[in-house]
Amino acid sequence: MALLYRFVKIHDRSNSHVFTFVITKSVTRDPERDVTCKEFSCGHQRWAITFSRADKVLGVFLVWKSACENMRVYVDFTFTLLNRQHFSVNESFSGKQVSETRGSCCLKPSKGAKA
Numbered sequence: 001m002a003l004l005y006r007f008v009k010i011h012d013r014s015n016s017h018v019f020t021f022v023i024t025k026s027v028t029r030d031p032e033r034d035v036t037c038k039e040f041s042c043g044h045q046r047w048a049i050t051f052s053r054a055d056k057v058l059g060v061f062l063v064w065k066s067a068c069e070n071m072r073v074y075v076d077f078t079f080t081l082l083n084r085q086h087f088s089v090n091e092s093f094s095g096k097q098v099s100e101t102r103g104s105c106c107l108k109p110s111k112g113a114k115a
Contacts, residue, residue, distance in 0.1 A: 002037035002049060014076070017042050021049060039065050045073060060093070074099055 006020040021037055034052045041047070046065040051058060060079045074097050083089035 002035050002051060004037060004040060007040075019049075023051060036063070043073075043075075072099060 002021050002023045004019060005022045006018075008018040008020075010016040010018060019040060019042075023035065026033070026035070030053070034050055036048050036050045039046045039048050048063045048065055050061040050063055052061065053059070058081075060081070062075070062077055062079075064073065076094075076096050077098070078092060078094040081091045083091075
């Protein structure tokens with residue numbers, strides 16, 4: 001399960017938003033099940049986060065839910081997976097000006113975190 005825990009709107013030049021999700025152990029322990037959070041809004045669009053596990057790699061995907069015909073978005077994003085034992089083991093993945101159109105389903109980092 002992935003729950004939206006906190007939302008912060010940063011009043012910077014880019015009008016950044018920070019979404020914090022808490023995921024349960026089932027995301028990393030159950031390789032047969034993908035977990036998707038409830039939809040949330042950002043930039044007048046609907047989005048969701050999906051966690052998918054294959055072998056020993058955890059994939060984290062940003063899914064654009066409000067795609068419509070002939071529409072394109074460009075998004076900057078960063079995923080940071082926090083390790084509860086020690087901050088030095090945290091994993092971060094980012095994308096800048098990633099293009100998304102209707103028909104392609106996910107925006108994703110180029111590599112996954114080890115589960």
